[in-house]
Amino acid sequence: MRLVSDRSDVQPFRVMQMLDLVHRRRREGRDTIMLCAGQPATGAPAAALDAAEQELRASALGYTEVLGDRQLREEVARWHSGTYGVQTPADNVVITTGSSGGFVAAFLAVLDHGDTVALSCPGYPAYRNILESLGARVVDLVCDEATRFQPTADMLEALPAEDRPRAVIVTSPGNPSGTIIDPQELARIARWCEDNDTVLISDEDYHGMSFGRPLATARQFSDRAVVVGTLSKYFSMTGWRVGWLILPDELLTPVENLQASLALCAPAISQVAGRAAFSEKARTELDGHVETYRAARRVLLDELPKIGFPRFAEPDGGLYLWLDVSHVTDDSEAWCHTLVEEIGVAFAPGVDFDPVHGHRWVRLSLCAPEEETREACRRLGEYVNRRS
Ligand SMILES: Cc1ncc(COP(=O)(O)O)c(C=O)c1O
Structure with a gap:
Protein backbone atom coordinates (compact mmCIF):
# COMPACT_ATOMS: atom_id res chain seq x y z
CA MET A 1 0.00 0.00 0.00
CA ARG A 2 1.31 3.45 -0.93
CA LEU A 3 1.40 5.74 2.10
CA VAL A 4 3.44 8.70 0.92
CA SER A 5 2.30 11.43 -1.47
CA ASP A 6 4.45 12.83 -4.26
CA ARG A 7 3.92 16.34 -2.88
CA SER A 8 5.63 15.47 0.40
CA ASP A 9 8.89 14.89 -1.45
CA VAL A 10 10.48 18.15 -0.30
CA GLN A 11 14.06 18.82 0.75
CA PRO A 12 14.95 18.26 4.40
CA PHE A 13 15.52 21.44 6.41
CA ARG A 14 19.21 20.90 7.14
CA VAL A 15 19.45 23.68 9.70
CA MET A 16 16.91 21.86 11.84
CA GLN A 17 18.88 18.64 11.41
CA MET A 18 22.01 20.48 12.57
CA LEU A 19 20.07 21.88 15.53
CA ASP A 20 18.98 18.33 16.46
CA LEU A 21 22.64 17.30 16.34
CA VAL A 22 23.59 20.17 18.68
CA HIS A 23 20.83 19.16 21.11
CA ARG A 24 22.06 15.55 21.01
CA ARG A 25 25.68 16.56 21.61
CA ARG A 26 24.72 18.81 24.50
CA ARG A 27 22.63 16.02 26.03
CA GLU A 28 25.74 13.85 25.88
CA GLY A 29 27.69 16.59 27.64
CA ARG A 30 29.80 17.45 24.57
CA ASP A 31 30.80 21.09 24.35
CA THR A 32 29.18 22.73 21.30
CA ILE A 33 28.98 26.36 20.23
CA MET A 34 25.77 26.86 18.31
CA LEU A 35 26.00 29.31 15.44
CA CYS A 36 23.57 27.37 13.27
CA ALA A 37 20.13 28.56 14.35
CA GLY A 38 18.44 31.95 14.27
CA GLN A 39 17.10 31.50 17.73
CA PRO A 40 17.60 34.11 20.46
CA ALA A 41 19.18 32.46 23.51
CA THR A 42 17.47 34.96 25.78
CA GLY A 43 13.89 33.76 26.26
CA ALA A 44 10.72 35.82 26.57
CA PRO A 45 10.84 39.27 28.19
CA ALA A 46 10.00 39.29 31.92
CA ALA A 47 6.69 41.09 31.33
CA ALA A 48 5.57 38.31 28.97
CA LEU A 49 6.51 35.62 31.49
CA ASP A 50 4.56 37.40 34.24
CA ALA A 51 1.51 37.66 32.00
CA ALA A 52 1.74 33.98 31.07
CA GLU A 53 2.10 32.89 34.69
CA GLN A 54 -1.02 34.80 35.72
CA GLU A 55 -3.03 33.56 32.78
CA LEU A 56 -2.07 29.96 33.40
CA ARG A 57 -3.88 30.00 36.78
CA ALA A 58 -6.68 32.37 35.88
CA SER A 59 -7.95 31.02 32.60
CA ALA A 60 -9.22 27.77 31.13
CA LEU A 61 -7.12 28.57 28.05
CA SER A 279 5.03 46.96 26.53
CA GLU A 280 7.66 49.66 26.98
CA LYS A 281 9.40 47.68 29.72
CA ALA A 282 9.64 44.59 27.51
CA ARG A 283 10.83 46.64 24.53
CA THR A 284 13.70 48.08 26.60
CA GLU A 285 14.74 44.53 27.50
CA LEU A 286 14.44 43.40 23.86
CA ASP A 287 16.43 46.36 22.54
CA GLY A 288 19.18 45.21 24.91
CA HIS A 289 19.26 41.84 23.12
CA VAL A 290 19.77 43.61 19.79
CA GLU A 291 22.94 45.09 21.30
CA THR A 292 24.24 41.57 21.94
CA TYR A 293 23.61 40.65 18.26
CA ARG A 294 25.41 43.83 17.27
CA ALA A 295 28.37 42.79 19.44
CA ALA A 296 28.47 39.27 17.93
CA ARG A 297 28.32 40.82 14.45
CA ARG A 298 31.28 43.06 15.31
CA VAL A 299 33.31 40.04 16.44
CA LEU A 300 32.59 38.21 13.17
CA LEU A 301 33.36 41.26 11.00
CA ASP A 302 36.69 41.70 12.81
CA GLU A 303 37.74 38.07 13.21
CA LEU A 304 36.63 36.32 10.01
CA PRO A 305 39.01 38.19 7.68
CA LYS A 306 41.89 37.60 10.13
CA ILE A 307 41.37 33.81 10.05
CA GLY A 308 41.12 33.68 6.26
CA PHE A 309 37.41 34.17 5.56
CA PRO A 310 37.22 37.65 4.00
CA ARG A 311 34.14 37.17 1.76
CA PHE A 312 30.73 37.54 3.33
CA ALA A 313 27.52 39.54 3.18
CA GLU A 314 27.82 42.23 5.85
CA PRO A 315 24.71 41.93 8.03
CA ASP A 316 22.58 45.10 8.12
CA GLY A 317 20.17 43.57 10.60
CA GLY A 318 18.53 40.32 11.64
CA LEU A 319 20.43 37.37 12.98
CA TYR A 320 22.80 36.06 10.29
CA LEU A 321 26.02 36.38 8.36
CA TRP A 322 26.33 34.60 4.97
CA LEU A 323 29.89 33.38 4.55
CA ASP A 324 31.74 32.22 1.44
CA VAL A 325 33.76 29.08 2.26
CA SER A 326 34.54 28.11 -1.35
CA HIS A 327 38.29 28.25 -0.75
CA VAL A 328 38.09 25.50 1.88
CA THR A 329 35.27 23.25 0.64
CA ASP A 330 32.83 22.60 -2.17
CA ASP A 331 30.58 20.56 0.12
CA SER A 332 29.45 22.87 2.90
CA GLU A 333 27.12 20.26 4.38
CA ALA A 334 29.92 17.73 4.92
CA TRP A 335 32.21 20.54 6.09
CA CYS A 336 29.69 21.68 8.73
CA HIS A 337 29.36 18.13 10.03
CA THR A 338 33.14 17.79 10.24
CA LEU A 339 33.40 21.10 12.12
CA VAL A 340 30.85 20.00 14.72
CA GLU A 341 32.69 16.74 15.27
CA GLU A 342 36.22 18.16 15.29
CA ILE A 343 35.92 21.58 16.92
CA GLY A 344 32.41 21.59 18.43
CA VAL A 345 31.19 24.55 16.37
CA ALA A 346 27.88 24.30 14.51
CA PHE A 347 27.23 26.40 11.37
CA ALA A 348 24.29 26.06 8.99
CA PRO A 349 25.22 24.54 5.60
CA GLY A 350 24.40 26.86 2.71
CA VAL A 351 22.65 24.24 0.56
CA ASP A 352 19.40 24.86 2.42
CA PHE A 353 19.34 28.46 1.26
CA ASP A 354 20.75 28.14 -2.24
CA PRO A 355 20.42 24.77 -3.98
CA VAL A 356 22.87 25.84 -6.73
CA HIS A 357 25.74 27.69 -5.03
CA GLY A 358 25.03 26.92 -1.37
CA HIS A 359 27.53 24.06 -1.24
CA ARG A 360 30.18 26.79 -1.14
CA TRP A 361 28.53 28.93 1.56
CA VAL A 362 27.55 28.62 5.21
CA ARG A 363 25.31 30.73 7.43
CA LEU A 364 26.48 31.93 10.85
CA SER A 365 24.08 33.11 13.52
CA LEU A 366 24.57 36.24 15.62
CA CYS A 367 22.63 34.75 18.54
CA ALA A 368 25.52 33.32 20.55
CA PRO A 369 27.08 35.53 23.24
CA GLU A 370 30.05 37.65 22.12
CA GLU A 371 32.64 35.48 23.91
CA GLU A 372 31.28 32.25 22.40
CA THR A 373 31.32 33.83 18.96
CA ARG A 374 34.95 34.85 19.49
CA GLU A 375 35.81 31.33 20.67
CA ALA A 376 34.11 29.84 17.60
CA CYS A 377 36.30 32.05 15.38
CA ARG A 378 39.40 31.04 17.33
CA ARG A 379 38.62 27.34 16.91
CA LEU A 380 37.82 27.77 13.21
CA GLY A 381 41.05 29.69 12.59
CA GLU A 382 43.08 27.03 14.38
CA TYR A 383 41.32 24.23 12.48
CA VAL A 384 41.91 25.83 9.08
CA ASN A 385 45.56 26.53 9.98
CA ARG A 386 46.15 22.95 11.03
CA ARG A 387 44.88 21.69 7.70
CA SER A 388 46.79 24.07 5.46
C1 LIG B 1 12.82 34.41 6.99
C2 LIG B 1 12.03 33.57 7.93
N1 LIG B 1 10.70 33.53 7.79
C3 LIG B 1 9.95 32.77 8.63
C4 LIG B 1 10.53 32.03 9.65
C5 LIG B 1 9.63 31.20 10.52
O1 LIG B 1 9.60 31.71 11.81
P1 LIG B 1 8.44 31.43 12.87
O2 LIG B 1 7.54 30.39 12.33
O3 LIG B 1 9.14 31.01 14.11
O4 LIG B 1 7.73 32.75 13.03
C6 LIG B 1 11.90 32.04 9.81
C7 LIG B 1 12.54 31.24 10.86
O5 LIG B 1 13.73 31.17 11.01
C8 LIG B 1 12.67 32.84 8.93
O6 LIG B 1 14.00 32.90 9.02
Whole structure:
Protein backbone atom coordinates (compact mmCIF):
# COMPACT_ATOMS: atom_id res chain seq x y z
CA MET A 1 0.00 0.00 0.00
CA ARG A 2 1.31 3.45 -0.93
CA LEU A 3 1.40 5.74 2.10
CA VAL A 4 3.44 8.70 0.92
CA SER A 5 2.30 11.43 -1.47
CA ASP A 6 4.45 12.83 -4.26
CA ARG A 7 3.92 16.34 -2.88
CA SER A 8 5.63 15.47 0.40
CA ASP A 9 8.89 14.89 -1.45
CA VAL A 10 10.48 18.15 -0.30
CA GLN A 11 14.06 18.82 0.75
CA PRO A 12 14.95 18.26 4.40
CA PHE A 13 15.52 21.44 6.41
CA ARG A 14 19.21 20.90 7.14
CA VAL A 15 19.45 23.68 9.70
CA MET A 16 16.91 21.86 11.84
CA GLN A 17 18.88 18.64 11.41
CA MET A 18 22.01 20.48 12.57
CA LEU A 19 20.07 21.88 15.53
CA ASP A 20 18.98 18.33 16.46
CA LEU A 21 22.64 17.30 16.34
CA VAL A 22 23.59 20.17 18.68
CA HIS A 23 20.83 19.16 21.11
CA ARG A 24 22.06 15.55 21.01
CA ARG A 25 25.68 16.56 21.61
CA ARG A 26 24.72 18.81 24.50
CA ARG A 27 22.63 16.02 26.03
CA GLU A 28 25.74 13.85 25.88
CA GLY A 29 27.69 16.59 27.64
CA ARG A 30 29.80 17.45 24.57
CA ASP A 31 30.80 21.09 24.35
CA THR A 32 29.18 22.73 21.30
CA ILE A 33 28.98 26.36 20.23
CA MET A 34 25.77 26.86 18.31
CA LEU A 35 26.00 29.31 15.44
CA CYS A 36 23.57 27.37 13.27
CA ALA A 37 20.13 28.56 14.35
CA GLY A 38 18.44 31.95 14.27
CA GLN A 39 17.10 31.50 17.73
CA PRO A 40 17.60 34.11 20.46
CA ALA A 41 19.18 32.46 23.51
CA THR A 42 17.47 34.96 25.78
CA GLY A 43 13.89 33.76 26.26
CA ALA A 44 10.72 35.82 26.57
CA PRO A 45 10.84 39.27 28.19
CA ALA A 46 10.00 39.29 31.92
CA ALA A 47 6.69 41.09 31.33
CA ALA A 48 5.57 38.31 28.97
CA LEU A 49 6.51 35.62 31.49
CA ASP A 50 4.56 37.40 34.24
CA ALA A 51 1.51 37.66 32.00
CA ALA A 52 1.74 33.98 31.07
CA GLU A 53 2.10 32.89 34.69
CA GLN A 54 -1.02 34.80 35.72
CA GLU A 55 -3.03 33.56 32.78
CA LEU A 56 -2.07 29.96 33.40
CA ARG A 57 -3.88 30.00 36.78
CA ALA A 58 -6.68 32.37 35.88
CA SER A 59 -7.95 31.02 32.60
CA ALA A 60 -9.22 27.77 31.13
CA LEU A 61 -7.12 28.57 28.05
CA GLY A 62 -9.68 27.65 25.45
CA TYR A 63 -9.55 28.56 21.80
CA THR A 64 -9.17 32.25 21.09
CA GLU A 65 -10.96 33.97 18.23
CA VAL A 66 -9.82 32.45 14.93
CA LEU A 67 -8.22 35.72 13.83
CA GLY A 68 -6.45 35.94 17.17
CA ASP A 69 -6.77 37.56 20.58
CA ARG A 70 -8.18 41.04 19.95
CA GLN A 71 -5.79 42.78 22.34
CA LEU A 72 -2.78 41.17 20.71
CA ARG A 73 -4.03 42.18 17.26
CA GLU A 74 -4.29 45.73 18.57
CA GLU A 75 -0.76 45.62 19.99
CA VAL A 76 0.65 44.40 16.68
CA ALA A 77 -1.28 47.08 14.79
CA ARG A 78 -0.11 49.82 17.18
CA TRP A 79 3.51 48.67 16.97
CA HIS A 80 3.42 48.45 13.19
CA SER A 81 1.68 51.81 12.73
CA GLY A 82 3.89 53.56 15.28
CA THR A 83 7.17 52.16 13.94
CA TYR A 84 6.52 52.95 10.27
CA GLY A 85 4.05 55.83 10.33
CA VAL A 86 1.39 53.82 8.50
CA GLN A 87 -2.27 53.17 9.28
CA THR A 88 -2.48 49.49 10.20
CA PRO A 89 -5.98 48.62 11.43
CA ALA A 90 -6.14 45.84 14.05
CA ASP A 91 -8.92 44.35 11.89
CA ASN A 92 -6.32 43.56 9.21
CA VAL A 93 -3.99 41.73 11.60
CA VAL A 94 -4.37 37.95 11.87
CA ILE A 95 -2.50 36.06 14.58
CA THR A 96 -1.00 32.77 13.38
CA THR A 97 0.95 29.80 14.75
CA GLY A 98 4.37 31.33 14.22
CA SER A 99 4.84 33.13 10.95
CA SER A 100 5.24 29.60 9.52
CA GLY A 101 1.51 29.05 10.05
CA GLY A 102 0.87 32.43 8.46
CA PHE A 103 2.78 31.48 5.33
CA VAL A 104 0.73 28.34 4.78
CA ALA A 105 -2.56 30.25 5.19
CA ALA A 106 -1.38 33.16 3.01
CA PHE A 107 -0.07 30.87 0.25
CA LEU A 108 -3.33 28.94 0.20
CA ALA A 109 -5.37 32.14 0.12
CA VAL A 110 -3.34 33.76 -2.68
CA LEU A 111 -2.17 30.92 -4.92
CA ASP A 112 -3.78 28.34 -7.12
CA HIS A 113 -2.12 25.10 -8.15
CA GLY A 114 0.58 25.78 -10.75
CA ASP A 115 0.93 29.51 -9.94
CA THR A 116 4.43 30.92 -10.11
CA VAL A 117 6.16 32.53 -7.12
CA ALA A 118 9.43 34.47 -7.36
CA LEU A 119 11.90 34.08 -4.50
CA SER A 120 15.36 35.41 -3.83
CA CYS A 121 18.11 32.83 -3.98
CA PRO A 122 19.77 32.52 -1.49
CA GLY A 123 16.63 32.61 0.61
CA TYR A 124 14.71 31.02 3.45
CA PRO A 125 14.21 27.36 2.46
CA ALA A 126 10.79 26.77 3.98
CA TYR A 127 9.12 29.05 1.38
CA ARG A 128 10.30 26.77 -1.41
CA ASN A 129 9.45 23.58 0.46
CA ILE A 130 5.92 24.72 1.38
CA LEU A 131 5.25 26.17 -2.08
CA GLU A 132 6.43 23.06 -3.90
CA SER A 133 4.32 20.82 -1.71
CA LEU A 134 1.31 23.04 -2.49
CA GLY A 135 1.92 22.65 -6.21
CA ALA A 136 3.24 26.16 -6.86
CA ARG A 137 6.12 26.75 -9.25
CA VAL A 138 9.17 28.56 -7.82
CA VAL A 139 11.22 30.97 -9.93
CA ASP A 140 14.56 31.97 -8.44
CA LEU A 141 15.72 35.57 -8.41
CA VAL A 142 19.45 34.89 -8.26
CA CYS A 143 21.04 37.42 -5.92
CA ASP A 144 24.71 38.06 -5.18
CA GLU A 145 27.05 40.79 -3.93
CA ALA A 146 25.97 43.10 -6.77
CA THR A 147 22.60 43.73 -5.07
CA ARG A 148 23.71 42.82 -1.56
CA PHE A 149 21.94 39.45 -1.94
CA GLN A 150 18.51 41.07 -2.29
CA PRO A 151 16.11 41.06 -5.24
CA THR A 152 15.32 44.21 -7.23
CA ALA A 153 12.44 45.45 -9.37
CA ASP A 154 14.78 45.19 -12.39
CA MET A 155 15.14 41.45 -11.77
CA LEU A 156 11.36 41.09 -11.81
CA GLU A 157 11.09 43.17 -14.95
CA ALA A 158 13.72 40.97 -16.64
CA LEU A 159 11.77 37.73 -16.06
CA PRO A 160 10.55 36.12 -19.28
CA ALA A 161 6.78 36.25 -19.86
CA GLU A 162 6.30 32.59 -18.86
CA ASP A 163 7.93 33.29 -15.46
CA ARG A 164 5.87 36.39 -14.59
CA PRO A 165 4.93 35.58 -11.01
CA ARG A 166 1.57 35.55 -9.28
CA ALA A 167 3.41 36.39 -6.04
CA VAL A 168 6.84 37.65 -4.97
CA ILE A 169 8.34 37.03 -1.54
CA VAL A 170 10.89 39.48 -0.14
CA THR A 171 12.70 39.06 3.18
CA SER A 172 14.38 42.06 4.75
CA PRO A 173 16.50 41.78 6.84
CA GLY A 174 17.29 38.65 4.87
CA ASN A 175 17.82 35.07 5.84
CA PRO A 176 20.58 33.98 5.22
CA SER A 177 22.04 37.29 4.02
CA GLY A 178 21.18 39.61 6.92
CA THR A 179 20.94 42.42 4.38
CA ILE A 180 18.19 45.04 4.27
CA ILE A 181 16.43 46.13 1.08
CA ASP A 182 16.75 49.90 0.69
CA PRO A 183 13.35 51.57 1.19
CA GLN A 184 13.50 53.07 -2.34
CA GLU A 185 14.04 49.61 -3.84
CA LEU A 186 11.23 48.11 -1.76
CA ALA A 187 9.01 50.92 -3.08
CA ARG A 188 10.01 50.00 -6.66
CA ILE A 189 9.27 46.31 -6.03
CA ALA A 190 5.89 47.19 -4.50
CA ARG A 191 5.04 49.37 -7.52
CA TRP A 192 6.13 46.64 -9.94
CA CYS A 193 3.88 44.16 -8.12
CA GLU A 194 0.87 46.48 -8.24
CA ASP A 195 1.46 47.21 -11.94
CA ASN A 196 1.80 43.51 -12.79
CA ASP A 197 -1.07 42.07 -10.76
CA THR A 198 1.40 40.30 -8.50
CA VAL A 199 0.93 39.82 -4.77
CA LEU A 200 3.86 41.12 -2.75
CA ILE A 201 4.50 39.02 0.35
CA SER A 202 6.92 40.83 2.63
CA ASP A 203 8.51 38.67 5.31
CA GLU A 204 9.31 41.18 8.05
CA ASP A 205 10.15 38.57 10.68
CA TYR A 206 13.50 40.24 11.46
CA HIS A 207 12.14 43.74 11.92
CA GLY A 208 13.19 45.42 15.15
CA MET A 209 16.77 44.35 14.43
CA SER A 210 18.71 46.81 12.29
CA PHE A 211 22.33 47.75 12.91
CA GLY A 212 21.91 51.15 11.32
CA ARG A 213 20.24 50.96 7.93
CA PRO A 214 16.65 52.20 7.66
CA LEU A 215 14.03 49.46 7.59
CA ALA A 216 10.77 49.96 5.71
CA THR A 217 7.59 47.91 5.74
CA ALA A 218 6.01 47.02 2.41
CA ARG A 219 2.79 48.66 3.64
CA GLN A 220 4.46 52.05 3.40
CA PHE A 221 4.33 51.56 -0.35
CA SER A 222 1.33 49.33 -1.00
CA ASP A 223 -1.77 48.43 0.97
CA ARG A 224 -2.09 45.46 -1.42
CA ALA A 225 1.00 43.85 0.15
CA VAL A 226 0.82 40.95 2.60
CA VAL A 227 3.11 41.57 5.59
CA VAL A 228 4.35 38.69 7.73
CA GLY A 229 5.71 39.09 11.27
CA THR A 230 6.59 37.00 14.32
CA LEU A 231 7.33 36.94 18.03
CA SER A 232 10.15 34.46 17.31
CA LYS A 233 12.99 36.84 16.53
CA TYR A 234 13.17 40.42 17.93
CA PHE A 235 10.61 39.53 20.60
CA SER A 236 12.70 36.52 21.67
CA MET A 237 9.70 34.18 21.99
CA THR A 238 10.63 31.51 19.44
CA GLY A 239 9.03 28.46 21.02
CA TRP A 240 5.79 30.25 21.91
CA ARG A 241 4.77 29.94 18.26
CA VAL A 242 3.05 33.22 17.55
CA GLY A 243 3.26 35.17 14.32
CA TRP A 244 0.96 37.41 12.33
CA LEU A 245 -0.20 38.47 8.91
CA ILE A 246 -1.19 42.01 8.01
CA LEU A 247 -3.58 41.56 5.13
CA PRO A 248 -5.36 43.59 2.47
CA ASP A 249 -9.14 43.55 3.09
CA GLU A 250 -9.97 40.99 0.36
CA LEU A 251 -7.74 38.36 1.92
CA LEU A 252 -9.22 38.57 5.43
CA THR A 253 -12.18 36.23 5.00
CA PRO A 254 -10.29 33.62 2.94
CA VAL A 255 -7.50 33.55 5.54
CA GLU A 256 -9.98 33.44 8.41
CA ASN A 257 -11.76 30.48 6.84
CA LEU A 258 -8.49 28.67 6.11
CA GLN A 259 -7.07 29.37 9.56
CA ALA A 260 -10.28 28.10 11.18
CA SER A 261 -9.66 24.72 9.58
CA LEU A 262 -5.85 24.65 9.60
CA ALA A 263 -5.13 25.74 13.17
CA LEU A 264 -8.42 26.88 14.82
CA CYS A 265 -6.28 29.50 16.53
CA ALA A 266 -2.71 30.23 17.62
CA PRO A 267 -1.73 29.05 21.15
CA ALA A 268 -3.85 30.96 23.69
CA ILE A 269 -1.25 31.28 26.46
CA SER A 270 1.33 32.58 24.00
CA GLN A 271 -1.04 35.21 22.68
CA VAL A 272 -1.63 36.57 26.19
CA ALA A 273 2.11 36.58 26.89
CA GLY A 274 2.69 38.17 23.50
CA ARG A 275 0.55 41.19 24.37
CA ALA A 276 2.97 42.04 27.18
CA ALA A 277 5.98 41.74 24.88
CA PHE A 278 4.94 45.02 23.24
CA SER A 279 5.03 46.96 26.53
CA GLU A 280 7.66 49.66 26.98
CA LYS A 281 9.40 47.68 29.72
CA ALA A 282 9.64 44.59 27.51
CA ARG A 283 10.83 46.64 24.53
CA THR A 284 13.70 48.08 26.60
CA GLU A 285 14.74 44.53 27.50
CA LEU A 286 14.44 43.40 23.86
CA ASP A 287 16.43 46.36 22.54
CA GLY A 288 19.18 45.21 24.91
CA HIS A 289 19.26 41.84 23.12
CA VAL A 290 19.77 43.61 19.79
CA GLU A 291 22.94 45.09 21.30
CA THR A 292 24.24 41.57 21.94
CA TYR A 293 23.61 40.65 18.26
CA ARG A 294 25.41 43.83 17.27
CA ALA A 295 28.37 42.79 19.44
CA ALA A 296 28.47 39.27 17.93
CA ARG A 297 28.32 40.82 14.45
CA ARG A 298 31.28 43.06 15.31
CA VAL A 299 33.31 40.04 16.44
CA LEU A 300 32.59 38.21 13.17
CA LEU A 301 33.36 41.26 11.00
CA ASP A 302 36.69 41.70 12.81
CA GLU A 303 37.74 38.07 13.21
CA LEU A 304 36.63 36.32 10.01
CA PRO A 305 39.01 38.19 7.68
CA LYS A 306 41.89 37.60 10.13
CA ILE A 307 41.37 33.81 10.05
CA GLY A 308 41.12 33.68 6.26
CA PHE A 309 37.41 34.17 5.56
CA PRO A 310 37.22 37.65 4.00
CA ARG A 311 34.14 37.17 1.76
CA PHE A 312 30.73 37.54 3.33
CA ALA A 313 27.52 39.54 3.18
CA GLU A 314 27.82 42.23 5.85
CA PRO A 315 24.71 41.93 8.03
CA ASP A 316 22.58 45.10 8.12
CA GLY A 317 20.17 43.57 10.60
CA GLY A 318 18.53 40.32 11.64
CA LEU A 319 20.43 37.37 12.98
CA TYR A 320 22.80 36.06 10.29
CA LEU A 321 26.02 36.38 8.36
CA TRP A 322 26.33 34.60 4.97
CA LEU A 323 29.89 33.38 4.55
CA ASP A 324 31.74 32.22 1.44
CA VAL A 325 33.76 29.08 2.26
CA SER A 326 34.54 28.11 -1.35
CA HIS A 327 38.29 28.25 -0.75
CA VAL A 328 38.09 25.50 1.88
CA THR A 329 35.27 23.25 0.64
CA ASP A 330 32.83 22.60 -2.17
CA ASP A 331 30.58 20.56 0.12
CA SER A 332 29.45 22.87 2.90
CA GLU A 333 27.12 20.26 4.38
CA ALA A 334 29.92 17.73 4.92
CA TRP A 335 32.21 20.54 6.09
CA CYS A 336 29.69 21.68 8.73
CA HIS A 337 29.36 18.13 10.03
CA THR A 338 33.14 17.79 10.24
CA LEU A 339 33.40 21.10 12.12
CA VAL A 340 30.85 20.00 14.72
CA GLU A 341 32.69 16.74 15.27
CA GLU A 342 36.22 18.16 15.29
CA ILE A 343 35.92 21.58 16.92
CA GLY A 344 32.41 21.59 18.43
CA VAL A 345 31.19 24.55 16.37
CA ALA A 346 27.88 24.30 14.51
CA PHE A 347 27.23 26.40 11.37
CA ALA A 348 24.29 26.06 8.99
CA PRO A 349 25.22 24.54 5.60
CA GLY A 350 24.40 26.86 2.71
CA VAL A 351 22.65 24.24 0.56
CA ASP A 352 19.40 24.86 2.42
CA PHE A 353 19.34 28.46 1.26
CA ASP A 354 20.75 28.14 -2.24
CA PRO A 355 20.42 24.77 -3.98
CA VAL A 356 22.87 25.84 -6.73
CA HIS A 357 25.74 27.69 -5.03
CA GLY A 358 25.03 26.92 -1.37
CA HIS A 359 27.53 24.06 -1.24
CA ARG A 360 30.18 26.79 -1.14
CA TRP A 361 28.53 28.93 1.56
CA VAL A 362 27.55 28.62 5.21
CA ARG A 363 25.31 30.73 7.43
CA LEU A 364 26.48 31.93 10.85
CA SER A 365 24.08 33.11 13.52
CA LEU A 366 24.57 36.24 15.62
CA CYS A 367 22.63 34.75 18.54
CA ALA A 368 25.52 33.32 20.55
CA PRO A 369 27.08 35.53 23.24
CA GLU A 370 30.05 37.65 22.12
CA GLU A 371 32.64 35.48 23.91
CA GLU A 372 31.28 32.25 22.40
CA THR A 373 31.32 33.83 18.96
CA ARG A 374 34.95 34.85 19.49
CA GLU A 375 35.81 31.33 20.67
CA ALA A 376 34.11 29.84 17.60
CA CYS A 377 36.30 32.05 15.38
CA ARG A 378 39.40 31.04 17.33
CA ARG A 379 38.62 27.34 16.91
CA LEU A 380 37.82 27.77 13.21
CA GLY A 381 41.05 29.69 12.59
CA GLU A 382 43.08 27.03 14.38
CA TYR A 383 41.32 24.23 12.48
CA VAL A 384 41.91 25.83 9.08
CA ASN A 385 45.56 26.53 9.98
CA ARG A 386 46.15 22.95 11.03
CA ARG A 387 44.88 21.69 7.70
CA SER A 388 46.79 24.07 5.46
C1 LIG B 1 12.82 34.41 6.99
C2 LIG B 1 12.03 33.57 7.93
N1 LIG B 1 10.70 33.53 7.79
C3 LIG B 1 9.95 32.77 8.63
C4 LIG B 1 10.53 32.03 9.65
C5 LIG B 1 9.63 31.20 10.52
O1 LIG B 1 9.60 31.71 11.81
P1 LIG B 1 8.44 31.43 12.87
O2 LIG B 1 7.54 30.39 12.33
O3 LIG B 1 9.14 31.01 14.11
O4 LIG B 1 7.73 32.75 13.03
C6 LIG B 1 11.90 32.04 9.81
C7 LIG B 1 12.54 31.24 10.86
O5 LIG B 1 13.73 31.17 11.01
C8 LIG B 1 12.67 32.84 8.93
O6 LIG B 1 14.00 32.90 9.02
